[in-house]
Amino acid sequence: MKLFRHGPQGQERPGIVDGEGNPRDLSGVVRDIDASVLGASGLDALRALDLAALPVLDAGIRYGVPVATVPNLVCIGLNYTDHAEETNAPIPSQPIIFNKHTGALCGANDPVILPAGSTKLDWEVELAFVVGTPCWDVPEDRALDYVAGFCVLNDLSEREFQLEREGQWTKGKSFPTFAPCGPWLVTRDEIADVQDLDLWLDLNGNRVQTGTTRRMIFTCAHIVSYVSRYMALQPGDIITTGTPPGVGLGAVPPVFMKAGDVMRLGITGLGEQEQRLVPYAPQMARRWEARGAA
Template sequence: MKLLRFGEKGAEKPGLLDAEGAIRDLSGKIDDIAGDVLTTQGLKKLAEIDPNTLPKVEGEPRIGAPIGLVQKFLGIGLNYSDHAAETGLPVPEEPIVFVKASSCICGPNDNVLMPDGYERMDWEVELGVVIGDPAKRISEAEALDHVAGYTICNDVSERRLQVGGPGEWFKAKSYDTFGPMGPWVVTKDEIPDPQALNLTLDVNGERMQTGSTSTMIFNVAQLVAYISRFMTLMPGDVISTGTPPGVGMGRKPRIFLKDGDVMHLAVEGLGEQTQKLVRGN
């Protein structure tokens, strides 16, 4: 299944994408794509619904972030060896886990804000892992059983705050709109191997990032199991699993985003995103 949320910001409705690519309205069945809906039992109930019995959504509504409540939005730093190399940092021996404020999450095609004083904004296409069943101190062998599905994340960052400045990743990556997510959550039954997905990102039509999740240092199962040692992962929590090489900071000369730039992201099997950078606070 491809689960999504559609409608104006703050008033999104739950939906799913049918086999013909049409949006079907789930609001008569569930309140939102969140919480228990994302557990094994919740997804099983949704899978039993015939999409043809759901109202078809006409037109081209705005697509919102695919999860209504993300309690924890976690990122993984330097999880591709070639990305670590381009930043001049060593390959980590254990996963580097950081937090992005959940308030930074926006729809996959919403504008990304460029606030005053932010002059080194950068892009990062990433595989997002959506937690289904709660996970606490689980093993790698059972980790994927606790995953509901996968989505695309753009880990937008202000490098001035991350490196060469205060060095605080949380502040560098948490401004409003710095977490485009979606367009949908693809349930794990449609993604048999999360370590075999191609990722790309273009800026103004020029390819900047090309990679594959097969080159991740720590795979999805390892990440879920590792993080569950330090906190209980809950339904709807999202782990953004790191980015392949090609970020602006790693280029020579460096390239950073400008007002009006357009980012286009794609992950195999998970759809596409497009965001325009706009000046604003």
């Protein structure tokens, strides 16, 4: 299944893609795409629906973050051998774990905000997975049983904030709109082999990233098992698994983005995203505050 959330930011409703590729509204069936849906029984109930009886949505809908109320956004760094090499970083012997603030999440095609003072904004197409059931210290051979599905995530990174302003990577990774996610959550049964997917990203129409999950240092199953040793994962947690080569930091000389640039990216079977960079303005923060207060 392909599950999604649609509508204005902060007012998203659940949806599902039918067998002909039509987006249909699920709000008469479930409250949202959240913990109540992501477990095995919830997903089985959705599979049993007569999708033809659900309302068809307009093709131009806005796709929001495909999971509601994400508890945690956990990231794995330097998980492709060729990406570690291009950034002159040693190949890790264990997964590198860091966090992005969940406030960085936005819809797949929402504008990305260029922070005030940003000089080194970079792109990173990544495969992400969504935890479906509570997960704590699980063995690798059963780890994917705890995954509801997979999605595309752009792990945007302001490299100066990340690397040159004392502190951990989170500072350069967590600005609002720095984690476009979706358009869909694609359930595990639709992906024959998650370790055999192609990833790509174009900047202003030019292909800059091309990769395959076959080049991951640590597989998705290993990541689930490893991360669950150190934290109890919850339904709705998103874990993103690293980026292939071709980021701006790895170019010679490095290339970073500016307002007006357009990113287009995708992963086999998981859909595509497109984002345009817009400059930050203080009224953006004021609108965000007002929406949260409401």
